[in-house]
Amino acid sequence: MMGHQGGVQNQLFYSFNLADHVPRTHLLGGIDRYFDLSGLREHLAPHYSHTGRPSIDPELMIRMLIVGYCFGIRSERRLCEEVHLNRAFRWFCGLGLEDAVPDHSTFSKNRHGRFRVSAALRHVFESVLRRCMDEGLVQGEGFAVDASVVKADANRASGVPGTEVIDWRHGNGPSRAVQEYLTALEQNNPTISDDDEFIATAKRISLTDPAARYTAAPGGPAFFAYSTNYLIDLHAGIIVDVEATPSHRTQEVESVLLQ
Numbered sequence: 001m002m003g004h005q006g007g008v009q010n011q012l013f014y015s016f017n018l019a020d021h022v023p024r025t026h027l028l029g030g031i032d033r034y035f036d037l038s039g040l041r042e043h044l045a046p047h048y049s050h051t052g053r054p055s056i057d058p059e060l061m062i063r064m065l066i067v068g069y070c071f072g073i074r075s076e077r078r079l080c081e082e083v084h085l086n087r088a089f090r091w092f093c094g095l096g097l098e099d100a101v102p103d104h105s106t107f108s109k110n111r112h113g114r115f116r117v118s119a120a121l122r123h124v125f126e127s128v129l130r131r132c133m134d135e136g137l138v139q140g141e142g143f144a145v146d147a148s149v150v151k152a153d154a155n156r157a158s159g160v161p162g163t164e165v166i167d168w169r170h171g172n173g174p175s176r177a178v179q180e181y182l183t184a185l186e187q188n189n190p191t192i193s194d195d196d197e198f199i200a201t202a203k204r205i206s207l208t209d210p211a212a213r214y215t216a217a218p219g220g221p222a223f224f225a226y227s228t229n230y231l232i233d234l235h236a237g238i239i240v241d242v243e244a245t246p247s248h249r250t251q252e253v254e255s256v257l258l259q
Contacts, residue, residue: 159204
């Protein structure tokens with residue numbers, strides 16, 4: 001006889017453990033066995049007020065960001081939706097079936113505010129690296145650097161030649177973004193009296209994001225971009241440091257010296 005799914009839930013109370021419904025082979029299960037955020041709250045404590053209502057747990061936000069990284073979820077709004085719906089995600093983040101998921105705007109406020117000022121993500125990175133060292137995954141005998149190009153949020157049509165920026169610098173009124181960029185160059189290079197040569201070597205400068213460099217990908221049009229330069233230990237492919245720079249090969253090499 002054909003079955004029929006009833007539309008009414010007659011049972012009032014349920015005994016349900018999320019951990020029992022997450023396979024042992026799940027990626028997040030392997031991460032959770034070794035992932036330790038015990039020092040995160042102490043690291044962030046000076047950046048929270050001692051009064052007011054309790055904030056969203058920073059460990060919860062870090063774990064949610066790791067979920068997004070592992071499963072390629074780039075949108076914070078979609079990340080919150082996926083954690084709300086997925087049992088394994090909820091378990092990894094320490095959320096029960098009825099616990100509320102933070103609003104997506106919470107991530108933006110903390111990433112650009114408290115996490116940035118306190119270097120919280122760098123703290124998490126270094127704690128994971130220390131665990132890799134303790135487990136013998138980092139030998140320190142051979143290293144390699146690899147750069148990944150990250151497209152900047154800058155319209156390629158908004159760029160102007162570097163020589164034109166030089167003209168603006170000498171009195172023709174640069175935009176606020178360009179003026180801040182030029183000021184930062186002078187502050188970061190106190191031994192260099194004039195950065196005109198550095199700017200003029202750039203084929204184009206973006207008016208909205210002048211720190212990005214104009215680069216070309218094989219088979220595609222040029223665009224403004226940055227590079228994330230990873231220093232990798234060759235034994236097990238563990239990333240031991242990372243440095244973000246404008247997308248330029250010479251700065252990729254220089255970033256190795258900084259790391």
